[in-house]
Amino acid sequence: MSGLSEPQTVRAPAEDTMFGPALRGWLAFMVLAIGWSVSRYYVGVANLEANGNPGWDTWLWWVPEIMVVVGILGLFILVVSLEASNHSRIANLANPTPFMRMSGEILPRLALVTALLIAAGLAMSFRAPPDDLQGQAARIMFIHVPAAWLSMACYTLTAISSAGYLIWRHPLADVSAKAAVPIGATFTLLALLTGSLWGKPMWGAYWVWDARLTSVLILFFLYLGLIALRQAIDDPGRAGRAAAILSLLGAVNIPIIKFSVNWWNTLHQPASVIRAGGPTIHPALLIPLLVMAFAFTLLFVALHMKAMRAEILRRRCEAMIAIHVRGGGEAANV
Amino acid sequence: MNAFLALIGRDLRLALRQGSAVGTALGFYLVAVAIIPLGLGPDLNLLSRIAPGILWISFLLSAVLSVDALFQEDRDDGSLDALVLGPLPAELIAASKSIAHWVTTCVPLIVVTPLAGLLLNIQAEALPKLLAALLAGTVGVSFVAGAGAALTLGLRKGALLLPLLILPLFTPFLIFGVGAMATSAGAFEQSILLLFALSLFSVAAMPFAAALALRLGLE
Amino acid sequence: MKRGGTFSLARIEPIPGANLALSRTLAVEAVVAEGLDCQRGGRTVVSGISFRVEAGRALALRGPNGSGKTTLLRTIAGYLQPAAGGIEVIRPAACASKPADEGVYHYIGHANGIKPRLSVIENVSFWQGFYSGAADVEAAEDALDAFGLLNLASFSAGHLSQGQARRLGLARLLAARRPVWLLDEPQAALDVASTRLLERAIAAHLASGGLAIVSTHLDLALPDALILELGKPQPAQ
16 A cells, blocks of 8 residues: 555564464474374284284384384475475465366276276175175175274374464365365264164164274264364354364374273274284185275275365355455356 | 463452352253253162263263353453463463363362262262362363363354364263272272373363464454 | 542543653564555455554554454454565564564454453453563553543443443553554544543653554544555455
8 A cells, every 4th residue: 555664674474373383393293192102002002902912023013113203204304395495395285276187187087996996896895705703794894894994094184184284374285174074974974874784783783882883973073073163164264274273183182082982891893904913804805805995095085086176166166256246246247 | 470370360250250150050060960860760779870970971061061151251352352462372371261261160060069969879989089080180171171162262153063072072081080980990090090191181282272273263 | 549539631640651661671663564465254355555663653544444454453463364465573672582573562452351340440450460470550550540540440340331441441551561552443432531541641652662553533633643544445356
């Protein structure tokens, strides 16, 4: 408007005031510490419970430590490259146009591969021999287990995207977090429904208050909270940041909730695929399961990409409508 | 530090003069406890067995419903604007609010818990354990609820949204709080220590989330 | 302890100078904005604002409703993130070690920040103690006196009229000293006599080396203030 006098030095826009370096460091530390302790629990304690020995002698024992070292290296490289490129890398990623072009090319092929893999996985699932103890009902595992895995993976992705949005104000990260939540909620619901269908013949009831079912139910409520919070706030920027804070709050709490629910009640069979002593499932069942898990993961990636594209397009439409309205509706059509 | 104490002092004084807020939480707590036997039947053995669970659930519900106004009044009358410009970082403002909530809501609720327990025929030896668990755990409850209140600050349906966001995060408190009543050896000590750990973690971590949300709420 | 009689313009003593002088550590040389774009709710409300206000001057923000005066003030105070450009508080070299904008601002918006359940003196004492870290009854009473509220000190703030409540809100400006005042329509609800009190407080603040950024209509006299006219709401680009 009007320059009243010559300004002297002027501070750069304070875009980082929400996350100073100390808070970033603290966050990185928290992520590493939580990651280490959770994986240490699964690799060490769970192994001890399952096999009676902690499994020192296998290389798998060192996976948490390797993860931490890789994480520190990755963070270091990230920080150095950010400093070197003066945020240009993030700025490029933040521009949705390359993402739209890239995803537009990838998505049809990805969808095709996903469809083929799901078909193959389903065929293998039905050709697999029936389980010795559980009979035909065990086949639902081929849907249930991948859905349960993805319900967690999807929350992890939401939390990482949220952190990216809060730290770098990277709009694509917000789009990613927003797109992931309903998909994650759907997979969680799928895991719950198939679990309860499986539970009827196995446990004699559609729902038992078993530790794992309960913690997945709570995860579902966390997803619902994220959706509700986003819907309750009109300003999309504010909604995105509030949802990001909530999803990080949930991410920090999920290991605690899981631990407490395990403590509360353990009826469910112990983890049987990922553990240091090797899988306890017969390969005839394991291979279809892994194929289905991979197919579901691809399905998730495809759905997520599609949802992100839809969200970006929706935001463009909103922006165009806003310009149109504030311009007094001169252009007759949008 | 003085500013921190001044803020807590003001909130305590306000709660004291505004007695109705504390009274409402207390009333809600007692009504919630009293209405459950109406649904379960008057069997005293059953009630005394599930009394700790009923008391904890009613407690958490009262805490979450009373926390709604924690920042809302300060935001509406412009105090929050002035508070964040003061010498305290927003993290400490959030922490002081949570402390004030604990003192003005959780402590009175703990004080009437023996009375509520009486209604449910709670066993005499379970009562001290329950009170100890409440004292250890509810500090963390106030801090988690504070973060939730900051997150729903200024939302139209905030009061309805808040329990949906916050109650899942209360799961560990509920589990270990009721777990402290278990009769097995060491269950009490273990649960109390875990409740302390939860409270410490919440005191350390929640103000950061609350501060982020507060800054958002001022926009 | 001074107790004023009934409020009248003639009885107002000059604002005590000792209380007003800004200590060295509080001093500010200037507030500078450069190319500032302010946004609210994801929408740019004002754009291209540049100004420099030296200590001892006031900046008056003028403009019709919706021209973004409040948004600009809230951006300066740090509640809102600027969409572009920046604001800098220039402090004397003597206190350059402190973060530039820490503890610099007072912001008075449309709401007064007072609690009806607390008495008038408790309200102002709280802000005094909160901002300065040490309770100082003298300072709180002087601040009330300057806005003609000392005789109401022990009454509950809930009994105050709109104008009195506004004055009580403004009293925190004097109860705890800060070099930069950001005032959003401070004369709203004030009668003529009270507006004179406000003008006097602002003049004394400027004279003691402070500066003020005030959104106002013409009814608040700010002698030799810089004036920034904000335009009408911008149509689409």
